[in-house]
Amino acid sequence: MTDETVYDLLIVGAGPAGSFAAELAARGGARVALFDGRAPEEAKACGGGVTSKALKAYPQLLEAAGRTVSQVEMFSPAGERVRLKLAEPFAIYSRTAFDSHLRERARAAGAQIFDARVSADFTRGAGEPWTVRTRDKARAWRAPLLVAADGANSPVARRLAGALPNSEMEVAFGYRAPLPRNDDAPTVVAFLPGWIGYAWAFPRLDHVSFGIATTQDAFDHKSLDALLWDFMIGYYAQREDDSAPIWFSRDATTNGGEPRNSSREKLRASVEGKLRGGVDAYAARIPGLAPATWDARRVGGDDWALLGDAAGFADPVTGEGIYYALRSAEIFARSLLEGRVETYERRCRADFIRELRRAAEMRRRFYGDFYGAPFTSRMIDLARLLPGVRRTLRELVAGDQGYLTLKRTLARRAILPF
Ligand SMILES: Cc1cc2nc3c(=O)[nH]c(=O)nc-3n(C[C@H](O)[C@H](O)[C@H](O)COP(=O)(O)OP(=O)(O)OC[C@H]3O[C@@H](n4cnc5c(N)ncnc54)[C@H](O)[C@@H]3O)c2cc1C
Numbered sequence: 001m002t003d004e005t006v007y008d009l010l011i012v013g014a015g016p017a018g019s020f021a022a023e024l025a026a027r028g029g030a031r032v033a034l035f036d037g038r039a040p041e042e043a044k045a046c047g048g049g050v051t052s053k054a055l056k057a058y059p060q061l062l063e064a065a066g067r068t069v070s071q072v073e074m075f076s077p078a079g080e081r082v083r084l085k086l087a088e089p090f091a092i093y094s095r096t097a098f099d100s101h102l103r104e105r106a107r108a109a110g111a112q113i114f115d116a117r118v119s120a121d122f123t124r125g126a127g128e129p130w131t132v133r134t135r136d137k138a139r140a141w142r143a144p145l146l147v148a149a150d151g152a153n154s155p156v157a158r159r160l161a162g163a164l165p166n167s168e169m170e171v172a173f174g175y176r177a178p179l180p181r182n183d184d185a186p187t188v189v190a191f192l193p194g195w196i197g198y199a200w201a202f203p204r205l206d207h208v209s210f211g212i213a214t215t216q217d218a219f220d221h222k223s224l225d226a227l228l229w230d231f232m233i234g235y236y237a238q239r240e241d242d243s244a245p246i247w248f249s250r251d252a253t254t255n256g257g258e259p260r261n262s263s264r265e266k267l268r269a270s271v272e273g274k275l276r277g278g279v280d281a282y283a284a285r286i287p288g289l290a291p292a293t294w295d296a297r298r299v300g301g302d303d304w305a306l307l308g309d310a311a312g313f314a315d316p317v318t319g320e321g322i323y324y325a326l327r328s329a330e331i332f333a334r335s336l337l338e339g340r341v342e343t344y345e346r347r348c349r350a351d352f353i354r355e356l357r358r359a360a361e362m363r364r365r366f367y368g369d370f371y372g373a374p375f376t377s378r379m380i381d382l383a384r385l386l387p388g389v390r391r392t393l394r395e396l397v398a399g400d401q402g403y404l405t406l407k408r409t410l411a412r413r414a415i416l417p418f
Pocket residue numbers: 012013014015016017018035036037038044045046047048049050116117118119120149150151152172173174211283284285286307308309310313314319320321322323325
């Protein structure tokens with residue numbers, strides 16, 4: 001059955017990109033149909049970290065229930081730690097709370113929201129509007145403009161702009177785990193020993209989100225999962241014994257071939273025992289586009305647009321995508337309301353695609369070696385010594401230090417070329 005209501009646009013996906021675009025477009029007078037088939041309690045796999053840059057641009061996000069964080073601990077692959085006190089806090093959200101908040105704002109602005117997963121088998125005849133249907137074809141909707149905001153695996157984007165190769169996808173997986181005792185739950189980013197990427201511990205209001213983000217081409221779930229468990233055990237063990245290492249591996253408990261340190265082993269076993277039964281696993285992909293793809297891939301035309309992850313708009317170094325989901329939604333809505341949808345792609349290029357392209361160029365070097373040690377180790381070691389490098393790291397975490405000027409800033413503050 002076709003819905004005969006007249007819509008100006010159909011938005012597939014009510015994550016941050018789709019809901020925010022729907023809110024702004026509806027508030028500007030557009031007739032919006034927004035689709036999402038995800039159950040409200042089914043959280044999108046995500047760390048939920050939102051930078052202070054994003055919070056400044058979209059202060060309404062602070063109305064969603066989340067935890068604000070003003071200190072981050074960063075660990076080098078060798079386990080060296082630097083504590084960064086942030087000038088402005090960032091926030092960590094449960095994605096259920098965050099997405100519902102944005103969806104309700106879209107609804108309040110006048111968007112029609114359909115609890116429906118639509119098929120990628122959408123159609124458009126010459127001079128006809130787009131028609132999208134549910135998978136069972138029982139319901140259909142029509143409009144002259146189609147927007148894909150259906151996430152990293154977007155089948156809609158695949159049909160509109162072509163598929164992305166697997167090598168341009170990052171993998172992220174992890175666990176939601178209970179808060180430590182007394183809510184003593186630091187926010188941690190730890191660069192991985194021997195792998196590209198990092199592990200995180202992001203405390204939310206009622207649990208901690210742990211995860212690892214790394215490249216898909218070298219992905220080995222068993223080894224990375226063991227590493228993540230070492231990290232999680234280190235996180236809880238440090239709450240009980242400050243001298244416990246962040247990478248609390250079994251090997252580390254053998255004390256370099258010496259007789260095993262039985263108190264350490266007991267601590268590991270007790271933490272692991274408590275954790276194993278109480279965690280909830282998740283996994284998903286994050287786009288990590290290569291420089292050539294940033295140049296070549298279309299993200300919009302006269303009557304269609306890709307937003308957020310569906311467009312590939314995530315930082316190839318960190319996997320941060322929420323800011324770009326919101327920013328692309330805002331740019332899209334502005335183009336639409338000015339009657340110039342065709343300018344959306346050009347505006348995104350001028351606004352943030354150059355930065356993301358630069359991040360894609362730097363990614364290998366960022367996670368590669370620098371004079372015989374991982375660059376991330378050198379960076380943390382220097383940050384422990386030099387306030388200027390610490391400041392640059394703080395600004396990176398805040399989202400205020402871009403990649404285009406990172407090399408120059410670091411060189412100026414620490415005489416460090418890369
Ligand atoms: C494990 C992990 C950790 C991350 N951590 C962070 C972080 O800490 N900070 C950060 O900034 N970014 C993080 N990201 C990236 C971030 O999650 C994404 O960039 C962001 O969610 C993109 O928003 P979006 O609206 O484009 O897509 P999504 O949030 O993926 O939303 C897409 C929506 O489309 C819906 N949908 C899909 N198909 C259909 C269909 N056929 N019909 C109807 N609806 C459909 C889905 O149900 C979903 O609600 C992380 C990603 C992962 C995987």
